[in-house]
Amino acid sequence: MKITDKKALKRESIIQTALQLFSINGFHKTTIPDIAKALKMSVGNLYNYFSSKDVLAKEIIKYTSGVLGSEIREVNGLDISTEEKVKEIVTLYFRMAKDKPEMIEYFLRVYLSNREVFNDGCEGMICVSGFITEIMIFFDDGVASGELRNQDFFSAFGLFMGYLGGMVFLKGEEVLPQDIEFYIDDISRNIYNALKA
Amino acid sequence: MKITDKKALKRESIIQTALQLFSINGFHKTTIPDIAKALKMSVGNLYNYFSSKDVLAKEIIKYTSGVLGSEIREVNGLDISTEEKVKEIVTLYFRMAKDKPEMIEYFLRVYLSNREVFNDGCEGMICVSGFITEIMIFFDDGVASGELRNQDFFSAFGLFMGYLGGMVFLKGEEVLPQDIEFYIDDISRNIYNALKA
Amino acid sequence: MKITDKKALKRESIIQTALQLFSINGFHKTTIPDIAKALKMSVGNLYNYFSSKDVLAKEIIKYTSGVLGSEIREVNGLDISTEEKVKEIVTLYFRMAKDKPEMIEYFLRVYLSNREVFNDGCEGMICVSGFITEIMIFFDDGVASGELRNQDFFSAFGLFMGYLGGMVFLKGEEVLPQDIEFYIDDISRNIYNALKA
Amino acid sequence: MKITDKKALKRESIIQTALQLFSINGFHKTTIPDIAKALKMSVGNLYNYFSSKDVLAKEIIKYTSGVLGSEIREVNGLDISTEEKVKEIVTLYFRMAKDKPEMIEYFLRVYLSNREVFNDGCEGMICVSGFITEIMIFFDDGVASGELRNQDFFSAFGLFMGYLGGMVFLKGEEVLPQDIEFYIDDISRNIYNALKA
């Protein structure tokens, strides 16, 4: 293994650990010493990998967005109807909210609310473009095939992102009477009805 | 004017000022001295009105939820179709996001993400019940009149809350190519299509 | 009743309430608002009676010392042996520690330890002279009657004050296996044996 | 020198400096910045050694009790009469009150009076057990050898602790007309007379 590989591996393990802590405790309540301790490394060394807490936070959102985007890319590649794709996306999103809740929570608890952290370097939504791009492809494909109504992309994107994020928030608040997967059918149907041609 | 009125007025002015600052700068980046300075009052005196920063944050979410709820209550009282009500609600929400953005932003940037602050005293969603209750009434009325499909309430609530909140977030990120009111028609239509019978 | 009497009465009620609070919570942990609230009066008005927290503390120690001194004076006036007087003094001290613990506790928790408060105005032990004087009379009488050994007064005074205070401290720490009155006989005997001719 | 030794040394230097300041100015009048400044270290770094002011105060009482206890332990190990041991203990106590007054003063001014600080973690008298244990051994040995009267331990302990502490208090108040060592003979005699068989 090359030395750079070793460094890359450690970099990723820092990202994953920080992601966990940030999503559970929030950005400001998670300290650099917390992260270093969880990784059993020194704070000084952590700074050899990420030059500041803010930089780390931005790397995490890119990483997370990339993971989520690549999952949706797979769905986009399937040879199924747009209606079925909607259901696949909702399913994978909710599955992820259950299995790797830290990713979704990071969007909600860290990215959404600490704008001052992301302002410099993540303007617009470039740090979450991995995710947005795939939603855009999904939408354009659906319009092209005549299954979806042609409307402003952001009206559609806000529906996806807001609706799914909102449901995960409600799950986190423990107000949902049912397990989140219970809602897959209803929500897929609502989204498809909203967007269909 | 009675003394209690004077104190109540000052209390409300603190809530409004803190609401502004929290929604713009976030909960952790807004300090008590910041709030006191904006109000031209002393830090110590501010604590005569609210016993801690957390308590203040909780009072603000109740206040905000109450204001938003009472606006929706007016729409619920109108003698119009459910489809028209959807549009009215979307309109007032976006108008508020434009005229008093601090209220919507507070939901997104403070309430949504600083769960540790609201855990004690705002469990479930009791501090935002003023808002939820009205959405529930809207939905139940629509189902009762046969205009809306009967489905789990949270599937519908997540759509409203998440979709509208998501759009305001996109507005805040300045990624929307159009003014937010531009999207009213599309979004109202999407919501109605999603929920209609 | 004259106005000055009314004021004197209120003054004393402040002293007694403050004595309670100081002895239970300590000088620095008891606030002026705490005292005012317990008295159902305003902080501003409290300052009409005592010009500062320190002044109040000094008045309390004089008051307490006076009460304790007058009790011992009664014993000194009895026509009994010095050995019996020792037992009477120990008895009244421990009874007071049980019935009005605030007085003894005030000596231990406030007077003893917040020297900076009492330095200006209570130099030496002039604010507790009411108590010391009577112990001095007891001792001189005992020496004069030949029952007590003639020794430096402070050696004898330290014995009385320290021993009795120490026992009450142990009581307060809840380390005494017995009720404090259980120790009266042993302690009276120890003191008399220590001082007798 | 190992790194851990260096840290332990610094820890102890903090304890000693804080002990000085607390005993002179009292617990509440001594601030953490005061201590840090006296040590020429930063406030933040002090917290790397003790997690709170209260924790520091508790460590100091354990340390002090240990030092005092080990001095008495030496006396207990001597092959001399109990009467002579009393004099040795009084002598060492007063010598310490002269040479290292901060230790005795800490007992009187900090431990005795700020119960709320020590309640959690120093219940009963476990933080001063180093000292108490040795007094207990002294007393039991004296009883076993027939030199001391068999009585409740606390009656005897209160005498020692209260009497000696009381004398040091009088010294601190500057009311003693003589140097404290002047009283060694009288007081040793009084204690021995009080306790002897």
Add this chain to the structure above:
DNA sequence: GATGAATGAGCTTTCATTCAT
């Protein structure tokens, strides 16, 4: 005499970041 809102200095504690080793 009586009220209690207001002041503001001062407290304990936290934490991103640095740097000598």
Add this chain to the structure above:
DNA sequence: AATGAATGAAAGCTCATTCAT
């Protein structure tokens, strides 16, 4: 690469005292 002690500015909060009413 790695360590973790050290920094110091800034946070939330307290409270003796004052003063307009």
